[in-house]
Amino acid sequence: MTKGKVLAIGGIFFKCKNPKEMEEWYLQNLGILPASGNVMWEQEKGPALVAPFPANTKYFGDNNQSFMINLRVQNLNQLLEDLKNKNVKIDSELIEEEYGKFAWIYDPEGNKIELWEAP
Numbered sequence: 001m002t003k004g005k006v007l008a009i010g011g012i013f014f015k016c017k018n019p020k021e022m023e024e025w026y027l028q029n030l031g032i033l034p035a036s037g038n039v040m041w042e043q044e045k046g047p048a049l050v051a052p053f054p055a056n057t058k059y060f061g062d063n064n065q066s067f068m069i070n071l072r073v074q075n076l077n078q079l080l081e082d083l084k085n086k087n088v089k090i091d092s093e094l095i096e097e098e099y100g101k102f103a104w105i106y107d108p109e110g111n112k113i114e115l116w117e118a119p
Helices: 019-030 076-085
Strands: 069-072 089-097 100-106 112-117
Touching: 076 089, 076 100, 076 112
Parallel strands: 069 112
Antiparallel strands: 089 100, 100 112
């Protein structure tokens, strides 16, 4: 008998005021296909973290935000330029570490999203 194990993140589910509008925003700005469609978004194989943070962390921005999505990206600088041209709210901070470059954007309801380009 094969031992059961978790293989990957199968979805990210969150509450919002207008799901249709939010699906459209994620599609138009990040290329993530909507859950209501007939085709699912296919991720590229790669690492993912599951990292608990203290309840009082400031890392997620708004104290009401209980989770933050981290998206692996290609060519972070170009993506940020494209998002800027679409009037997406972008955090002014950009961090470069030995394990990659990081930037943060916000969806229409103010949810902070971390963008990560691996080295």
